Amino acid sequence: MRTLLGLTVANIKSLTRDRAALFWTFFFPVMFVFLFGWIFGGNGDSKVAIGVVDQDGTPVSVGLEQAFSQVSLLKVNTGSLDAEKAAMQHGDISAIVVIPKGTGSATAGSPVSIQLYVDPSNSQVSQVVEQITAQIASGFNLQLAGGTAVVGVQKVTLQSTNLSNVAYLVPSILAMALMQLGVFAAIPLVQQREKGILKRIGATPLARWKLVGSNVLMRLLVAIVDAVVILGIGLVVFNVQIVGSVLAVAGLVLLGAGAFLAIGFMLAAFLKTEEQATGVVQIVQLPMMFLSGIFFSFDFLPGFLQTVARFMPLTYLGDALRQVMVNGTQVAPLGVDIAILTGWLVVCLAIAARSFRWE
Amino acid sequence: MTQSGEPVIGVASLCKCYGDIKAVDGISFEVAPGEVFGMLGPNGAGKTTTIEILEGLREPDSGTVTVFGMDVAKHAPSIKQRIGVQLQTVSLYPRLTVTELLDLFGSFYAHSVPTRQLIDAVDLGERAKARSMNLSGGQQQRLSIALALVNDPELIFLDEPTTGLDPQARRSLWELVKGLQAKGKSIMLTTHYMEEAAELCDRVAIMDHGRILEMGTVPELIGRRFKERAVFFDANPKLPAGQLGKLVGVTRAAVEDGQTVLYSLDIAGTIGAFLALADSLSVEPGNLGIRQATLEDVFLDLTGRALRD
Structure with missing residues (x-):
């Protein structure tokens, strides 16, 4: 036990004193969380900034302006038309709503039109603002006419159908980090074999399983640290809560790390030089990173790439983590995810055990 | 200077092939307790293969190999507790310090020498906290010998301990080996430097193409031919x-x-x-x-x- 712990500590020191390894294992995933967290910014938080120009100054026009302010999706800026136009040209706001003079005294006989300045090149935002404006206008029309709305819409949110981008990304990036952690384990192993470290240790009475065990233990510890850091940032910075059981998440983290470690060990069994290892590891990890539904949903992939992705273990680890963590829509049932990951673990470990060379 | 007692190493008709190449071709020799035995030969003579079979790192194709009277193939774990090994060209965990490496290797054995004592023995006191990657060639070689001594072994294998060292570092390593010999350790070393064999070894085996050509004390070897x-x-x-x-x-x-x-x-x-x-x-x-x-x-x-x- 003392030797196993001693070796594990030695492995941890070797990792934490190696800047390149540190970057890939910790900073790279953390960077991804921040980067993609900010880029996609979560559906809930990202507001469309618009300018509202009140040229009327009556209670009605002020009421209209307030109606816009109350829409949670909008961030309303008020000012003169010229100022708002300048702001739009700067890109500070995406649309301008102009409430013209005479709105307060408008009647069925002399209607006024709310003017909407939009940018046709940003059609998504334009449509959203158009719809909101139309809704507010019709609401006002009903009120002014003394009528009551017969049909209303009540919004009900289900997390599974209203998954914010960040909530999708946090478990995905955790899966990516575990994948890299495992697959990258091939590099130090090949390095240690190439340098004769494995052989030198072979000349001591140390049992070989302890040498392997210490590597596994070290990687699993790092996996836990990675998971805590990534989920912590997700929770604190981007408010992504773990909906499901924390224990289930922990179990999946260990299973995922184990499966990818087995892949790393299998690669190490066949690779001879450090240069080979660094190259092949990238060839293995990059397609998985981009095709396994980590950065965008699996459904967006064209058919044949979906087939490719269905063979990748990362697809299932990401899927399982999203299901448990944030109730994400499933690619496969959780049981299937777990079975496939276990399969990868067992098969790769068996191949590694059969083929691994100590020198 | 052969001493009495059961030989610490016994090799008889040892063969080892790599494909068609006979790396070791039917060699036999014994090493007595307290003896410094050298294998002298050019690169590729089969010295390293022989020493690695004795260390339990390679399996022989045929022949008998015993260390402390025990068959190496059957008793490797208990033999490994009692031997010290220094391999040719090994850089250890590059980011661990001298002290950390000695502590780590000490933990692999049932009994180990205190790290401080080992560091003093190989004169690495000033570099105790240095990472092994930052040591000079001579210092790395001294560390490698300290690691071979971590379990206070009775028999020490040194595979080309001074290859690549400058003359001064070589001299200081020779002194280290002589000190071990004075403590009664049995040592088997390989070298391709004659001066080294002549300086350190009680007996020398001259090896080439997998065979032992001649074996004996240095004066014997010279007197026999010249x-x-x-x-x-x-x-x-x-x-x-x-x-x-x-x-x-x-x-x-x-x-x-x-x-x-x-x-x-x-x-x-x-x-x-x-x-x-x-x-x-x-x-x-x-x-x-x-x-x-x-x-x-x-x-x-x-x-x-x-x-x-």
Whole structure:
């Protein structure tokens, strides 16, 4: 036990004193969380900034302006038309709503039109603002006419159908980090074999399983640290809560790390030089990173790439983590995810055990 | 200086092939307790393969290999507790410090020497906190020897311990090995430096192409092939070889690299006769000297080629 712990500590020191390894294992995933967290910014938080120009100054026009302010999706800026136009040209706001003079005294006989300045090149935002404006206008029309709305819409949110981008990304990036952690384990192993470290240790009475065990233990510890850091940032910075059981998440983290470690060990069994290892590891990890539904949903992939992705273990680890963590829509049932990951673990470990060379 | 007691190493008819290449081709030898036994030979002679089979790192194809009287194949774990190993060209966990590496390796053994003591023994006190990747070649080699001593072994294997070191570092390593010998450790080392074998080893086996060509103490090896010593001087036409060959004790006269060399079984008689002859002819012989055959000559004589080529 003392030797196993001693070796594990030695492995941890070797990792934490190696800047390149540190970057890939910790900073790279953390960077991804921040980067993609900010880029996609979560559906809930990202507001469309618009300018509202009140040229009327009556209670009605002020009421209209307030109606816009109350829409949670909008961030309303008020000012003169010229100022708002300048702001739009700067890109500070995406649309301008102009409430013209005479709105307060408008009647069925002399209607006024709310003017909407939009940018046709940003059609998504334009449509959203158009719809909101139309809704507010019709609401006002009903009120002014003394009528009551017969049909209303009540919004009900289900997390599974209203998954914010960040909530999708946090478990995905955790899966990516575990994948890299495992697959990258091939590099130090090949390095240690190439340098004769494995052989030198072979000349001591140390049992070989302890040498392997210490590597596994070290990687699993790092996996836990990675998971805590990534989920912590997700929770604190981007408010992504773990909906499901924390224990289930922990179990999946260990299973995922184990499966990818087995892949790393299998690669190490066949690779001879450090240069080979660094190259092949990238060839293995990059397609998985981009095709396994980590950065965008699996459904967006064209058919044949979906087939490719269905063979990748990362697809299932990401899927399982999203299901448990944030109730994400499933690619496969959780049981299937777990079975496939276990399969990868067992098969790769068996191949590694059969083929691994100590020198 | 062979000592009594059961041999610590016993090798009989050992063979090891890599594909078609016979790396070790039926060698036999024994190493006595407290003996420093050297394997001398050029690169590719089969020295490292032999030593790694003894260390339990490789399996022999045939032959018997015992360490402390135990079959290496069957008792590797208990043998490994009692041997110290220094491998050729190994850089250990590069980012661990000297102290950390010694502590780590100590933990692999049932009994280990305190790290501080090991560091002092190899004189690495000032580098105790340095990462192994930042050590000089000589320091790395000393660390590697300290690691071989971590379990206070009875038998130490040193595979080319001074290859690549500058002369000063080599000398300091030799002192270290002599100190171990004085403590009664048995040592088996390989080298391709004759001076090293001559300086350190009680007995030497000369190896080439997987076979042991000759084995014994250094004076034995030289005496067995070269009973003569040689008188040499700058070749001079006034001193004809024909006449020189008939001087007292001379077995053979030859001209090598511009020098006349007289091989003699009676070096004192030959010198006297030669000086008298030179005097009578009024010749002052240039660069006059005497030499004895070296291990290099033995190797050259055995294989027809130089040791380091």
